[in-house]
Amino acid sequence: MASQYKGHLMLTNIKWSPVEFKTYPGHLSNRAHELPPVDLFVTTADPVLEPPIITVNTVLSLLALDYPANKLACYVSDDGGSPLTFYSLLESINFAKLWVPFCKKYNVKVRAPFQYFSDQEPLIFGGISSDFREEWKKLKNEYDKLQQKIEEATKHCHPYHLNYMFDDFSKIERGNHSSIVKILWENKDNFPEGLPHLVYVSREKRPKHAHHYKAGAMNVLTRVSGVMTNAPFMLNVDCDMYANNPQVVLHAMCLLLESNHKGEEYAFVQYPQFFYGCLPGDPFGNHMIVLQEYLMRGIAGIQGPLYGGTGCFHRRKVIYGESPVQPKNTRSNVNGKSIEMTLKSKFGYSAELVVSVANLLSGKNKKMLRPSDISSSVKAAIEVADCSYESNTDWGTNVGWVYGSATEDILTGLGIHKRGWRTAYLAPNPHAFLGCAPSGGPACLTQQKRWATGLLEILFSRNNPVIATITGDLQFRQCLMYLYINLWGARSIPELCYALLPAYCLLTDSSFMPTVSKKAFLVPASLFTIYNLYTLLEYLRCGLPVRAWWNYQRMARIISSTAWLFGVLSVVLKLLRLSETVFELTRKDQNNQDDDADIDPGRFTFDDSPIFVPGTALVLVHISALGWTLLRAVRNSGFTSRSGLGEIICSAWVVLSLLPFAKGLFRRGKYGIPYSTIFKSKILVGLFIYFCISVSRN
Ligand SMILES: O=c1ccn([C@@H]2O[C@H](COP(=O)(O)OP(=O)(O)O[C@H]3O[C@H](CO)[C@@H](O)[C@H](O)[C@H]3O)[C@@H](O)[C@H]2O)c(=O)[nH]1
Numbered sequence: 143m144a145s146q147y148k149g150h151l152m153l154t155n156i157k158w159s160p161v162e163f164k165t166y167p168g169h170l171s172n173r174a175h176e177l178p179p180v181d182l183f184v185t186t187a188d189p190v191l192e193p194p195i196i197t198v199n200t201v202l203s204l205l206a207l208d209y210p211a212n213k214l215a216c217y218v219s220d221d222g223g224s225p226l227t228f229y230s231l232l233e234s235i236n237f238a239k240l241w242v243p244f245c246k247k248y249n250v251k252v253r254a255p256f257q258y259f260s261d262q263e264p265l266i267f268g269g270i271s272s273d274f275r276e277e278w279k280k281l282k283n284e285y286d287k288l289q290q291k292i293e294e295a296t297k298h299c300h301p302y303h304l305n306y307m308f309d310d311f312s313k314i315e316r317g318n319h320s321s322i323v324k325i326l327w328e329n330k331d332n333f334p335e336g337l338p339h340l341v342y343v344s345r346e347k348r349p350k351h352a353h354h355y356k357a358g359a360m361n362v363l364t365r366v367s368g369v370m371t372n373a374p375f376m377l378n379v380d381c382d383m384y385a386n387n388p389q390v391v392l393h394a395m396c397l398l399l400e401s402n403h404k405g406e407e408y409a410f411v412q413y414p415q416f417f418y419g420c421l422p423g424d425p426f427g428n429h430m431i432v433l434q435e436y437l438m439r440g441i442a443g444i445q446g447p448l449y450g451g452t453g454c455f456h457r458r459k460v461i462y463g464e465s466p467v468q469p470k471n472t473r474s475n476v477n478g479k480s481i482e483m484t485l486k487s488k489f490g491y492s493a494e495l496v497v498s499v500a501n502l503l504s505g506k507n508k509k510m511l512r513p514s515d516i517s518s519s520v521k522a523a524i525e526v527a528d529c530s531y532e533s534n535t536d537w538g539t540n541v542g543w544v545y546g547s548a549t550e551d552i553l554t555g556l557g558i559h560k561r562g563w564r565t566a567y568l569a570p571n572p573h574a575f576l577g578c579a580p581s582g583g584p585a586c587l588t589q590q591k592r593w594a595t596g597l598l599e600i601l602f603s604r605n606n607p608v609i610a611t612i613t614g615d616l617q618f619r620q621c622l623m624y625l626y627i628n629l630w631g632a633r634s635i636p637e638l639c640y641a642l643l644p645a646y647c648l649l650t651d652s653s654f655m656p657t658v659s660k661k662a663f664l665v666p667a668s669l670f671t672i673y674n675l676y677t678l679l680e681y682l683r684c685g686l687p688v689r690a691w692w693n694y695q696r697m698a699r700i701i702s703s704t705a706w707l708f709g710v711l712s713v714v715l716k717l718l719r720l721s722e723t724v725f726e727l728t729r730k731d732q733n734n735q736d737d738d739a740d741i742d743p744g745r746f747t748f749d750d751s752p753i754f755v756p757g758t759a760l761v762l763v764h765i766s767a768l769g770w771t772l773l774r775a776v777r778n779s780g781f782t783s784r785s786g787l788g789e790i791i792c793s794a795w796v797v798l799s800l801l802p803f804a805k806g807l808f809r810r811g812k813y814g815i816p817y818s819t820i821f822k823s824k825i826l827v828g829l830f831i832y833f834c835i836s837v838s839r840n
């Protein structure tokens with residue numbers, strides 16, 4: 143708990159001046175001809191962990207956005223290089239040709255078909271024309287067919303080879319293949335009511351070449367779209383984050399096309415991350431509703447929100463490394479080097495890319511309509527997707543998504559704030575994007591471990607927030623905010639010490655809490671009460687149940703003693719150059735494919751990962767300590783020892799927080815902790831008890 147109180151001061155800084163924007167996209171929709179082009183990016187990396195039907199739905203929701211179709215282009219990056227993903231996208235085109243006009247004609251609210259068709263029929267049909275009813279049925283039927291085709295292709299090896307489009311995939315080896323860029327659909331007629339361009343990109347991968355995970359994929363998408371459509375704005379979403387509000391682009395444009403009262407442009411507009419199919423009571427404490435409501439709004443009032451990796455509209459020139467006040471360079475020579483040479487050394491050798499960058503930076507492409515013919519740029523696009531393209535360029539450092547952290551989003555956003563940009567946070571109603579939150583122990587902890595790792599990596603990078611404030615234009619309060627967030631993982635160490643303290647006291651018959659009968663006891667007791675009431679109040683004010691608050695508190699303790707601790711370990715190993723940090727994907731399909739009959743998706747699950755060892759050991763230590771105290775009390779007929787009620791309450795609180803682990807000791811299957819984990823934990827417990835005994839003997 144103590145580390146929570148210290149965090150509170152930092153939190154006060156963050157929450158001090160919250161900001162909320164209200165946008166009126168209606169004002170823009172009658173200025174359609176002035177709207178700028180926008181490139182839409184979707185990333186996927188594994189057809190098993192991220193089933194293609196999820197990606198297809200996200201793509202369909204983007205193709206159907208309320209925005210002139212000839213100003214949108216959608217690019218899908220597939221790091222898995224999977225023919226299945228490609229096949230699914232290709233198959234979805236015919237459905238999209240029906241779906242997009244249908245959505246626009248009837249002003250459909252939710253444009254991800256799986257979500258739209260999950261609604262009950264009568265609910266939709268109430269008082270609605272028979273035309274609509276017919277079309278609805280037809281589309282539902284078409285969507286079912288599409289889904290079935292994809293399912294079949296997933297189960298059986300599909301005869302991809304029958305189609306020339308699949309040639310590139312015939313001999314593909316995962317992680318070792320050349321770049322593939324395929325135009326799945328081209329809006330040749332430049333038709334505002336048609337379908338936006340849809341392009342499939344799988345960048346070149348070679349075993350010996352670092353590919354920088356998602357950051358690498360984003361940079362390839364930036365370049366590929368640069369040579370094809372070069373829109374001044376780019377939206378990026380994860381494959382599971384479908385657009386839930388058809389007006390997201392218009393909302394974002396309300397802020398991106400204007401500047402604030404000081405005349406400053408916003409570098410990017412970040413939407414919050416909300417989730418669909420949420421389990422009641424948020425059993426894994428990861429719906430982030432309260433976090434975004436208070437934290438993100440607060441940050442929005444300092445220098446602007448963090449970049450969250452998904453649901454964000456970027457200004458392309460910012461991604462290209464521009465600063466808010468860019469020195470005007472009208473000469474064609476800089477220090478004797480031609481501008482072209484300078485751009486080549488920053489952006490790489492592709493002549494097409496350099497021209498597109500020059501056009502963009504000079505603002506030439508602002509009014510320009512997107513080129514309707516993109517097939518002529520496929521060759522250039524393949525070239526910029528090669529894995530050696532970035533060597534000796536600024537990609538990954540001063541240009542594009544920044545490399546060196548498993549949370550490339552925070553690192554990239556920090557670089558933008560460091561250059562002095564302001565950013566904007568927008569939370570429209572209905573929610574802009576919805577994705578799937580991980581569920582189950584292993585998926586949740588893996589995600590948290592990656593976040594803790596990535597956030598800590600940033601502290602050890604040249605983009606450390608303190609350095610960014612001293613040498614760059616990161617505001618002081620924004621720097622404090624970044625420090626608070628980046629230190630999340632490091633909090634696991636003091637938390638673990640505090641969590642062990644009551645057990646240590648009970649085992650060694652010592653105390654760290656004042657005796658309950660003394661007035662001093664009121665100090666920790668009131669801090670404890672105020673902290674919990676305050677956090678509870680935040681939940682209630684967001685309209686969430688008490689259960690959600692408790693689950694969050696509980697998961698926060700579990701996460702910091704397991705996932706965050708492993709995050710710290712992996713950063714230490716990286717600093718010692720013993721291993722590299724990796725981006726472990728979060729599984730996207732929820733529990734619906736399980737064959738357990740008594741399935742309870744809210745119940746904590748385990749696997750044999752070592753990540754569960756510290757939590758198991760912690761709960762065992764406390765059970766032993768409490769048992770030992772009880773035994774002593776029985777022997778001495780009463781609690782006469784030095785450690786008293788304070789320690790017992792604290793110890794019981796730890797067990798309560800780690801209740802899923804305590805229960806897991808007695809369960810089997812995926813709800814139980816594997817024997818090997820329990821065995822390893824018992825060794826740790828033995829060592830700890832031995833340590834306590836030797837201390838109390840001295
Ligand atoms: O080598 C990789 C690894 C990941 N991804 C994509 O990155 C996205 C995010 O991956 P996911 O497993 O869903 O991670 P999350 O923890 O859910 O993602 C959050 O955290 C990430 C940083 O750790 C951010 O990049 C994400 O935008 C943010 O939603 C997905 O679309 C992946 O397909 C790639 O394209 N290539």
Ligand SMILES: [Mn+2]
Nearest residue numbers: 380382577728
């Ligand atoms: Mn995700």
